[in-house]
């Protein structure tokens with residue numbers, strides 16, 4: 001758990017983060033969104049003390065984050081940034097092994113971890129371990145950047161626009177990989193993004209920042225149904241609201257007993273994807289199946305219309 005209490009950062013007379021308090025639950029994904037210059041990166045960097053606060057306290061699992069030297073704290077917290085920040089003169093394997101090396105892990109433990117992460121990120125170790133960053137595509141570099149941040153098995157992973165530079169297809173894949181990895185390692189993730197679709201796709205909770213303050217912090221559906229003010233409302237987008245609500249639920253949650261014609265849809269699709277599929281295939285309902293193909297009832301257009309409404 002990360003407890004942020006009355007945290008403020010000033011540069012001379014300018015307050016860039018202003019008395020922010022929030023609690024980030026373990027094993028969740030918290031996404032920080034907001035206008036450019038609103039203090040998102042500064043807030044996040046105070047968690048691993050790349051920036052020292054002017055006032056306030058941050059506790060990690062009950063312990064003040066100033067109770068240990070900053071460099072030790074940073075080895076315990078993964079950090080991945082846009083442009084990935086890989087060391088250009090080190091191979092992929094050496095990049096991933098950076099923090100385990102600093103922590104004095106043995107050779108075989110480190111090598112096993114590097115292999116595991118490369119496999120997890122679908123980078124064949126035989127092909128990629130000995131390559132240098134410039135021999136990889138942008139998407140591959142980005143995956144190595146996240147793998148490196150996860151190498152020492154941190155409980156916490158901070159990510160600053162990690163997918164910003166990726167094309168939409170690789171980006172969607174990277175987001176899904178991240179969710180799978182988060183479940184695999186039970187990591188607590190704090191991620192900064194400008195992309196509201198990304199925020200709704202990834203977040204258990206979203207924090208909206210403006211001018212150094214957190215205006216609202218809550219589950220995505222709550223931000224849509226009960227925005228704290230017009231700023232939050234505008235950021236979510238009036239015409240997007242019903243679709244954003246649907247993007248927070250799965251086909252499984254909208255399924256009801258009964259049958260339907262045509263190609264089945266998987267239970268883990270978002271309700272927004274199901275709506276798109278129903279509209280595109282001209283159906284009023286579709287059968288739902290589990291990942292293993294077992295029937296799980298159906299989802300109807302009518303049920304989705306209800307779920308997309310603020311009256312729900």
Ligand SMILES: Nc1ncnc2c1ncn2[C@@H]1O[C@H](COP(=O)(O)OP(=O)(O)OP(=O)(O)O)[C@@H](O)[C@H]1O
Pocket residue numbers: 011016034035036037038039040041042043
């Ligand atoms: N070292 C610094 N010295 C002075 N001002 C700074 C420093 N670092 C950041 N700032 C200012 O603090 C404000 C918040 O910056 P921050 O990078 O946290 O915003 P952000 O919300 O992450 O922005 P963006 O979305 O554009 O990345 C900005 O106005 C920035 O110019």
